[in-house]
Amino acid sequence: MIGLRAVTKDFGDFTALAGVDLDVAAGEFVVIVGPSGCGKSTLLDLLAGLTAPTSGQLLLHGKPINGPGLDRGIVFQQYALLPWRTALGNVEFGLEATGVPRRERTERAREFLDLVGLTGFEQRHPHELSGGMRQRVAIARSLAYDPEVLLMDEPFAALDAQTRESLQDELLRIWERTGKTIVFITHGIDEAVYLGQKVAVLTSRPGRVKRTVQIDLGNRAEVRDLRSSEKFAHYRHEIWELLHDEVARAQRLEVAR
Amino acid sequence: MSTIEIALPQVRKATVGISLRKIVYRSAAIVGLLAVWELAPRLGLVDSTFLPPFSDVMVAWWQLLADGQLLDNTLASLGRSLTGFGLAVVTAVPLGLLIGWYKPVAELLGPLLEVFRNTAALALLPVFVLLLGIGETSKISIVLYACVWPILLNTISAVRTVDPTLLKLARSLDLPPIRLFQKVILPAAAPTVFTGIRLAGAVSILVLVAAEMVGAKAGLGYLVNAAQFNFAIPQMYAGIVTISVIGVVFNQLLVALERRFTSWRRDQLS
Numbered sequence: 001m002i003g004l005r006a007v008t009k010d011f012g013d014f015t016a017l018a019g020v021d022l023d024v025a026a027g028e029f030v031v032i033v034g035p036s037g038c039g040k041s042t043l044l045d046l047l048a049g050l051t052a053p054t055s056g057q058l059l060l061h062g063k064p065i066n067g068p069g070l071d072r073g074i075v076f077q078q079y080a081l082l083p084w085r086t087a088l089g090n091v092e093f094g095l096e097a098t099g100v101p102r103r104e105r106t107e108r109a110r111e112f113l114d115l116v117g118l119t120g121f122e123q124r125h126p127h128e129l130s131g132g133m134r135q136r137v138a139i140a141r142s143l144a145y146d147p148e149v150l151l152m153d154e155p156f157a158a159l160d161a162q163t164r165e166s167l168q169d170e171l172l173r174i175w176e177r178t179g180k181t182i183v184f185i186t187h188g189i190d191e192a193v194y195l196g197q198k199v200a201v202l203t204s205r206p207g208r209v210k211r212t213v214q215i216d217l218g219n220r221a222e223v224r225d226l227r228s229s230e231k232f233a234h235y236r237h238e239i240w241e242l243l244h245d246e247v248a249r250a251q252r253l254e255v256a257r
Numbered sequence: 258m259s260t261i262e263i264a265l266p267q268v269r270k271a272t273v274g275i276s277l278r279k280i281v282y283r284s285a286a287i288v289g290l291l292a293v294w295e296l297a298p299r300l301g302l303v304d305s306t307f308l309p310p311f312s313d314v315m316v317a318w319w320q321l322l323a324d325g326q327l328l329d330n331t332l333a334s335l336g337r338s339l340t341g342f343g344l345a346v347v348t349a350v351p352l353g354l355l356i357g358w359y360k361p362v363a364e365l366l367g368p369l370l371e372v373f374r375n376t377a378a379l380a381l382l383p384v385f386v387l388l389l390g391i392g393e394t395s396k397i398s399i400v401l402y403a404c405v406w407p408i409l410l411n412t413i414s415a416v417r418t419v420d421p422t423l424l425k426l427a428r429s430l431d432l433p434p435i436r437l438f439q440k441v442i443l444p445a446a447a448p449t450v451f452t453g454i455r456l457a458g459a460v461s462i463l464v465l466v467a468a469e470m471v472g473a474k475a476g477l478g479y480l481v482n483a484a485q486f487n488f489a490i491p492q493m494y495a496g497i498v499t500i501s502v503i504g505v506v507f508n509q510l511l512v513a514l515e516r517r518f519t520s521w522r523r524d525q526l527s
Binding site: 048049050067068069070072073074076078079080082083084085093094096097125127 | 420422423425426428429430431432436440441444445447519521522
């Protein structure tokens with residue numbers, strides 16, 4: 001469904017991404033993990049159509065991506081909620097862009113706030129909500145206008161550990177219910193293993209895909225504490241090994257700069 | 258239900274009690290100042306010729322009100338400052354939005370605007386008088402001129418400091434520029450724009466009074482100046498008190514307006 005072919009992105013004489021190849025199938029949950037400064041966010045901006053690649057191709061359904069579109073929804077790390085609008089108003093914001101009639105908007109927005117577990121908080125402003133709740137609003141906003149792909153840029157990085165874990169479960173539940181294709185960016189190995197069907201490990205600067213790892217944790221419902229399972233530890237270690245060298249290299253680059 | 262009905266009046270009484278105490282506390286300093294003003298001349302601490310007791314000033318104020326002088330001069334001043342202020346709002350806000358939005362324009366004009374802002378408007382009063390005479394036009398123009406800068410500069414910086422993630426969000430939703438302006442930039446900029454408008458409100462009275470002292474036949478600045486010239490000292494103070502009351506009331510009105518338009522921000526700040 002999504003295909004990246006030798007995608008390269010330069011900023012002046014600084015190369016952020018150098019020849020990224022990646023395929024994402026419809027309905028797949030792909031996590032991109034990499035050391036800091038490896039161009040993860042640049043990759044997401046490219047998928048969102050907010051910037052264009054220097055060379056290479058990004059394809060959606062076989063057609064090149066050449067601009068932002070409502071077939072893709074972004075969830076930002078900093079939530080990007082409009083502070084003057086209520087939770088409901090923020091979800092409606094996305095719908096306004098798609099030209100959904102006013103009456104239907106409110107109804108749809110309520111429905112999606114309910115999906116992320118925020119019934120009863122419709123009239124709250126962002127500053128009256130916790131970080132986790134704000135991100136739920138942002139997720140509801142992105143889902144409400146029904147994009148095919150959800151692009152998530154370290155959405156849970158600013159949250160405390162407990163909130164993060166509960167939102168991860170929530171996201172998996174939503175993914176299973178809606179069947180969206182999700183591209184999720186993180187620097188957390190645990191998060192990558194826990195969420196991803198497929199994890200793409202990026203190299204440090206310039207970023208390219210070092211390896212993709214298929215994750216199969218078996219039936220999630222059967223295991224009580226998935227993060228402590230043997231399979232989880234196995235994948236976690238595998239990705240840790242892949243990342244370890246890259247992190248060290250990134251740090252050397254950081255020092256050299 | 259019955260418990261609620263009983264509880265409600267109690268709560269209300271409690272808040273009245275708190276706000277009453279708050280009012281007393283917050284006006285204590287002003288009451289103190291007035292007390293010193295009243296007592297110092299009476300006790301001979303200052304020469305009562307130059308600082309008459311506050312009660313004498315109030316008597317003079319009442320006489321000015323009774324013979325219509327106060328109202329006439331106040332209306333003359335308010336007319337000028339509100340005209341200048343209003344014109345400044347309707348020109349500087351759109352202009353600021355435009356300049357703020359086009360980055361190259363903002364960068365080009367930035368230094369020039371800083372120079373103008375930091376040139377005291379009153380320093381240019383002689384220029385205005387030279388060019389426009391001593392009539393209404395020059396007075397309204399100097400108020401307009403002085404009010405434009407705080408509004409313009411605040412509006413520019415309001416537009417330029419809109420949260421970039423909100424702009425990114427709007428872009429990702431493929432929002433057309435007009436919608437982006439209407440739904441993101443305007444509401445995001447509103448609080449800072451209002452700060453500029455409030456500053457301009459204070460400036461409008463300040464500059465006008467000074468302009469009226471230089472050359473005018475009506476207005477509160479003229480009243481104060483003429484009273485001093487005729488050695489009608491209590492009348493002079495009465496004029497000054499009127500000016501400061503108008504200043505405070507105008508500012509409170511703008512604060513109330515600001516609150517209304519940016520109510521989402523109130524709890525965030527407190």
